[in-house]
Amino acid sequence: MNERPQSTKERLIRTASELFRLRGYSGVGVAEILQKAGAPKGSLYHHFPEGKADLARAAANWASDGMLRTIAASFEPATSFGEGARTLCHKLAKLSDMSGEWGSCPVSGALFDGPDNEAFRALTNHLFEGWIAELEHHAQRLGATPDAARQKAEHLFMLLEGGWTLARSRSDSDVLRTLPVPA
Amino acid sequence: MNERPQSTKERLIRTASELFRLRGYSGVGVAEILQKAGAPKGSLYHHFPEGKADLARAAANWASDGMLRTIAASFEPATSFGEGARTLCHKLAKLSDMSGEWGSCPVSGALFDGPDNEAFRALTNHLFEGWIAELEHHAQRLGATPDAARQKAEHLFMLLEGGWTLARSRSDSDVLRTLPVPA
């Protein structure tokens, strides 16, 4: 019976990630996730024994993996950090355009406004540091000194997060396309 | 009976703003706000006939006004845009340290994950553009051309929003203090 394009678990993670990005952890109920994913309640608590929090962690991890792949795909063909950064911005802008709706960073959406949990904050930070480390790796590969690479990576990360916020508030992905990225 | 430091309405706005900043619009219930503010339910719906959404708008407006004052206070004595920007960053870092807890931008916290997407988004954008306009005004006053002033203002805004996110995820206000602000 499982000739569906994705497994139930995968569908749950994807729709949860999308909804959390739009309205945050507390802004989305499990009923809505289940309805959009076309799954019954039993499935959720089978695949994610700890329920909503478990699903949010999985969604954040999944979204973070996608972001890491996007970063790698943008920087691998680049010949300078600035070029890779600009490519990344354009890719993210395009993703925003395609989704049709305006959400926030999928990681902070899923985790930041959760139950005042310290564990959620720690996972958020872990994922963010993963992005920064990936950016740092490419900066160093493209000729920056270790110190400069770290600085460039953090700088670009903050611009991206801030740009995401402004783009969402304006409903305009061009904000991302014209981001003043470090060279 | 009203020798309290602030009126009930003011207390509601302040505690709502603080809580929304920590856990977002949907992450905070009216019961919690009322308890922390020491107000009964009747007061809320007397001062804010539309209830929680009304209160969130008021909280966001109040927080935005505070931010505008902080921007003005930082840039007025400055002799260059970079100097004003650095002062602003230090002031915001200090505010984060004093609050003891790590929240997000008070405007996006109160409004971004709300139920009525479009109206909330429009207000968020209105307030954000107010910040950018204030920054732009000071940039121009301190010698930048109109085009450069606009660019510097948006650039600083995005760095601040992104820096806020990273500072929160790391629980470290030094992120703000070392922000690579435009000159």
Add this chain to the structure above:
DNA sequence: ACACGATTAGACCGATTGGTCCAGTGTCCG
């Protein structure tokens, strides 16, 4: 002293929340 609008106080409401539980339905391996 009185009246009157502004405000407070909190009981109460239906809807929705996240979560539990178990009977069914496969699917695969002996």
Add this chain to the structure above:
DNA sequence: CGGACACTGGACCAATCGGTCTAATCGTGT
């Protein structure tokens, strides 16, 4: 064929959600 096990379906639950309502109380001008 027959268990074993992974998964689905949904009824059901206590708790909490935002919101309404009315009675009491307050402050103030006359």
